[in-house]
Amino acid sequence: MNLAPVVLCATLALSSLTAVAGDVVDLNSARVPVADRSDTEFKRGVAKALEAVIIKLTGSSAVARTKRARAVIRHAQRLVQQFGYERPRSRTAGAGTLVLRVEFDARVLAEEMRSRQLVVWGKERPDTLVWLMVEDESGRRLLGAHDENVIIRVLKNRASARGIPLIFPLADIAESSAAAGASSAAELGRALHAGAQRYGVRSVFSCLLTQVVPTLWEAEWRLIVQGESVDWEQQGDLVELLVAEAAESLADVLGRRFAAPATHLQADTVQIVVNGLTSALDYARVERYLRTIDSVTRLMVERVDEQGIVFDLTVRGGLVVLRQIISFGQTLSADPVSPTVFRLNPQ
DSSP states (O other), X not given: OOOOOOOOOOOSSOOXXXXXOOOXXXXXXXXXXXXXXXXXXXXXXXXXXXXXXXXXXHTOSSGGGXXXXXXXXXXXXXXXXXXXXXXXXXXXXXXXXXXXXXXXXXXXXXXXXXXXXXXXXXXXXXXEEXXXXXXXXXXXXXXXXXXXXXXXXXXXXXXXXXXXXXXXXXXOHHHHHHHTTOOSHHHHHHHHXXXXXXXXXXXXXXXXXXXXXXXXXXXXXXXXXXXXXXXXXXXXXXXXXXXXXHHHHHHHHHHHHHSOOGGGOOEEEEEEEEEOOOSHHHHHHHHHHHHHOTTEEEEEEEEEETTEEEEEEEEETHHHHHHHHHHHSSSEEEOSSOTTEEEEOOO
16 A cells, blocks of 8 residues: 655754653553442452553563463452542543552562562653654644644553553644655654753653554554663554554553663662762752652662762662663662762752
């Protein structure tokens, strides 16, 4: 099938907007539809909710089918911390839809999963910049942060369900004009990677969605993570389904890259130096930040000298995991020469 060339690219004329990475919330909770409030439906709903949470925590859509995960799911009810029922107001939800929201005990669940050698991917996750170009009967447009669109909504919802933080661009005149200039997938990838640097992200998810005929959509996706790219294509009659499947693929790729296997997460003692501090408030900011990192299980101040503050940390996964997590955020910057030295970034 011959199609008119339809391309997507990131702008080279970005504004000064930068991304500030934050921790992912609600990793240990999920919402699932249930038929009623009976004990049978409650047990089924809790099991389905824990399955969704385990997928979110491991970064793998396939893990819930493994024997290790099923062993955890069998004891789902004893891991419940709180639950409640909701009547969603979504336009896509039926009038009688009932949803069970379940929150699991994060500490107990993490221990249970690690005891079975399952990945527990912490709340520190990289932001992904989304460039989404759509061509349909109404024309060709770059979707951005201010668009209220079913495609954006589905992508956000599925990414949120998998614990993947997304950033959408401004999609202003400059960016839309730049997007019109790309003529190949390779050119597109290079442009997106350059643009992503200005947004302060580690991964870029770009898509070209084309409505070939009213009953057929084609999608071309490219994920660039730390200079490496993954490409795939889709066809289907429902654009919502294509986007939902793509969000699942995105989460799986990021999970494989950033979620370390439990067997590699032995607790190691790490000593780091943080410089660039000029006040007690700076010290408090650094200590507070390090204590919020999931993988840090112990923190002590070793000494303060002319180089900065020396921290003794116990970190699951050691220095490699700590540097990766710090790179997701905007609080500290790694020294390009010494792997144990970091600098506090201005607020």
